[in-house]
Amino acid sequence: MSDSRQRLIDAATRLFLGGSFHKIGIAEICSEAVVNKGTFYHFFPSKLELLLEVIELYAAEMFVKLDDLAKSDLSPPQKLRGIFLVSQRDNETWKAQHGSAPGCFLGNVILELGANEPEVRAKAKAALARWNTAIVPIVEEFFRAEKIYNLDAKDAAEVLIGIAQGANVMAKAKNDPKVFRAYGKLAVELIRAVANPS
Amino acid sequence: MSDSRQRLIDAATRLFLGGSFHKIGIAEICSEAVVNKGTFYHFFPSKLELLLEVIELYAAEMFVKLDDLAKSDLSPPQKLRGIFLVSQRDNETWKAQHGSAPGCFLGNVILELGANEPEVRAKAKAALARWNTAIVPIVEEFFRAEKIYNLDAKDAAEVLIGIAQGANVMAKAKNDPKVFRAYGKLAVELIRAVANPS
DNA sequence: TCCGTAGTTGACCGACCGGTCAACTTGTGC
DNA sequence: GCACAAGTTGACCGGTCGGTCAACTACGGA
Numbered sequence: 001m002s003d004s005r006q007r008l009i010d011a012a013t014r015l016f017l018g019g020s021f022h023k024i025g026i027a028e029i030c031s032e033a034v035v036n037k038g039t040f041y042h043f044f045p046s047k048l049e050l051l052l053e054v055i056e057l058y059a060a061e062m063f064v065k066l067d068d069l070a071k072s073d074l075s076p077p078q079k080l081r082g083i084f085l086v087s088q089r090d091n092e093t094w095k096a097q098h099g100s101a102p103g104c105f106l107g108n109v110i111l112e113l114g115a116n117e118p119e120v121r122a123k124a125k126a127a128l129a130r131w132n133t134a135i136v137p138i139v140e141e142f143f144r145a146e147k148i149y150n151l152d153a154k155d156a157a158e159v160l161i162g163i164a165q166g167a168n169v170m171a172k173a174k175n176d177p178k179v180f181r182a183y184g185k186l187a188v189e190l191i192r193a194v195a196n197p198s
Numbered sequence: 199m200s201d202s203r204q205r206l207i208d209a210a211t212r213l214f215l216g217g218s219f220h221k222i223g224i225a226e227i228c229s230e231a232v233v234n235k236g237t238f239y240h241f242f243p244s245k246l247e248l249l250l251e252v253i254e255l256y257a258a259e260m261f262v263k264l265d266d267l268a269k270s271d272l273s274p275p276q277k278l279r280g281i282f283l284v285s286q287r288d289n290e291t292w293k294a295q296h297g298s299a300p301g302c303f304l305g306n307v308i309l310e311l312g313a314n315e316p317e318v319r320a321k322a323k324a325a326l327a328r329w330n331t332a333i334v335p336i337v338e339e340f341f342r343a344e345k346i347y348n349l350d351a352k353d354a355a356e357v358l359i360g361i362a363q364g365a366n367v368m369a370k371a372k373n374d375p376k377v378f379r380a381y382g383k384l385a386v387e388l389i390r391a392v393a394n395p396s
Numbered sequence: 397t398c399c400g401t402a403g404t405t406g407a408c409c410g411a412c413c414g415g416t417c418a419a420c421t422t423g424t425g426c
Numbered sequence: 427g428c429a430c431a432a433g434t435t436g437a438c439c440g441g442t443c444g445g446t447c448a449a450c451t452a453c454g455g456a
Contacts (some may be wrong), residue, residue: 002433020310024413036435041415043433069426100313106307107367112218114370115298125371158368159384162377164290166364169305170356172312173323179360186357188389193391196382200403224444234405236447241403247442 005043007033034047058105059127066134076145079138084184091177103172107165203230203241256303257325264332276341277336283380289375301370305363331353346393
């Protein structure tokens with residue numbers, strides 16, 4: 001069994017995250033994967049099809065991280081903040097290796113292609129929905145701990161994802177993954193505030 | 199006096215917002231602006247240089263909108279929420295004409311080019327800082343109205359911008375500008391909550 | 397009227413784009 | 427040992443990329 005296909009996916013994941021879909025050429029992906037162009041088209045019908053697969057895998061990886069977080073033994077508020085720390089760690093790791101905070105691959109893809117590639121947007125939307133299901137248990141646990149009964153966990157989870165996407169934009173703009181810490185802290189207060197309006 | 203230069207900027211603004219920097223070619227910009235390629239390079243040394251100018255103008259336009267909002271006679275909480283309604287209206291207008299929510303041009307540019315083009319990132323960072331100065335009066339007014347004395351208006355303004363960026367990502371992912379309303383509502387509660395921690 | 401400058405034109409450049417293809421090698425089941 | 431599929435190769439395709447350039451026109455000031 002050849003691993004060319006996997007090498008192509010790995011290479012594309014790295015290159016797309018570090019650059020952008022339209023900037024990275026197939027030749028570059030093949031070069032990074034040490035594979036010939038013909039082999040690329042043996043495994044993928046088009047560059048876009050490869051992207052869809054990369055999105056899928058990125059989404060799955062992130063889902064696992066969030067799921068692990070949900071199953072961890074951290075305190076409920078710590079878990080909530082942990083959602084942001086996951087992104088922070090990813091950004092820090094990448095920046096240490098490449099010099100720039102990359103943001104969230106899903107957010108990058110949505111903003112670059114969301115308006116013109118319906119398949120990409122649909123895939124990204126589905127990925128966000130999956131992340132939502134990973135976060136809901138965290139939110140529910142937080143609700144139980146804080147005796148919050150008047151909020152919908154799914155709605156809250158979605159807002160958290162949105163704020164995390166915003167934090168990714170700011171982290172990339174400032175090239176500083178530390179911004180996530182502030183947003184994580186605020187998110188906890190936000191949920192409490194919405195549950196107990198003044 | 200020729201208006202070719204302005205037409206090029208207008209065309210590029212439209213095309214970049216609807217697509218992405220790397221996807222749009224100079225030929226396409228020239229075609230949209232009804233200008234020859236040679237003329238393009240008479241006014242701009244490179245495609246990137248044009249982008250920088252487009253960013254500048256987009257940032258200035260948004261600054262005016264936020265500044266007008268600050269000077270309006272809306273109530274303090276309404277002004278806070280208005281920050282999000284500005285983006286919502288922009289997205290709605292564009293979607294009505296082109297079918298897709300475009301997000302925020304600044305966010306789009308940051309995620310696509312922020313990691314690889316230091317000039318772009320610097321420009322975008324500066325633009326975010328200018329928006330911050332437009333929002334600070336809104337936040338300060340809100341602080342006065344709510345008798346909040348323990349928070350820094352500049353910090354709060356920055357968080358608001360970050361959340362608005364996140365809302366733009368979500369709006370583009372769902373192709374639904376209505377999401378802004380929820381984030382605007384939440385932002386008000388968030389500020390209150392951080393000021394009065396439980 | 398003439399000059400200089402600003403603006404315009406479109407052919408042209410080499411490089412690269414995404415994608416194709418027919419020939420070839422390698423691995424597998426029988 | 428053979429057949430067949432899976433995988434690999436790299437030359438090749440038309441088209442487009444960002445950018446250059448020398449020739450040309452339009453126009454305001456002296």
